[in-house]
Amino acid sequence: MCFQKRGIRILSLVILIAITIAIIFFIPIKQAVVFEYQNKGNVIAYFPLNEGSVFKIKYTHSIHLSDVVESYTITEDGNINLFELVYEDFSIGMPENASEGEIFEQKDGKYYIKNMKRVLPSFDLRLGKVRANHRLIFKDKEYVLSNYIEPGTWVRIKAKKINLFEGVKGVNILGT
Numbered sequence: 001m002c003f004q005k006r007g008i009r010i011l012s013l014v015i016l017i018a019i020t021i022a023i024i025f026f027i028p029i030k031q032a033v034v035f036e037y038q039n040k041g042n043v044i045a046y047f048p049l050n051e052g053s054v055f056k057i058k059y060t061h062s063i064h065l066s067d068v069v070e071s072y073t074i075t076e077d078g079n080i081n082l083f084e085l086v087y088e089d090f091s092i093g094m095p096e097n098a099s100e101g102e103i104f105e106q107k108d109g110k111y112y113i114k115n116m117k118r119v120l121p122s123f124d125l126r127l128g129k130v131r132a133n134h135r136l137i138f139k140d141k142e143y144v145l146s147n148y149i150e151p152g153t154w155v156r157i158k159a160k161k162i163n164l165f166e167g168v169k170g171v172n173i174l175g176t
Helices: 002-026 164-169
Strands: 030-037 043-048 054-060 067-074 080-087 103-107 110-114 118-120 123-126 135-138 141-144 154-162
Touching: 002 164, 030 164, 043 154, 043 164, 080 154
Parallel strands: none
Antiparallel strands: 030 043, 030 154, 054 067, 054 135, 067 080, 080 110, 080 118, 103 110, 123 154, 135 141
């Protein structure tokens, strides 16, 4: 009889511990910018990011073969804000001026569009196979995205809190 009560207590404790571990493992806790398969939503890669931090996506434009840099922040409500664009050529696919409320500058052979307020819940990107060489710039370090994501993959980029399971499944681009 005493063994039976002890067995029930041990089983109850094991179940409680298992439930606690499962909850901890699956509750979103870490704010990150994630790269997901566009059509599946599975996290491929991510990097931890706090609200207000800046990250950039840099790529080589496919037509005029010069670099383009897009600068982003995360808003209070978890959206992504494109706030600056830097490029070197007015060729096809690049803006020739700023929109209303934005600032257009030319400096050191580059064109800047500043004060942009392009708030998006997410944006899609097809990782370049040939020329684009997409890179993440974070805290003055560049990370070549094709080192973490297969070239040609169509990804959706968004800010979200990830859980430990997603963190283990995806690749932390920063390696932290």
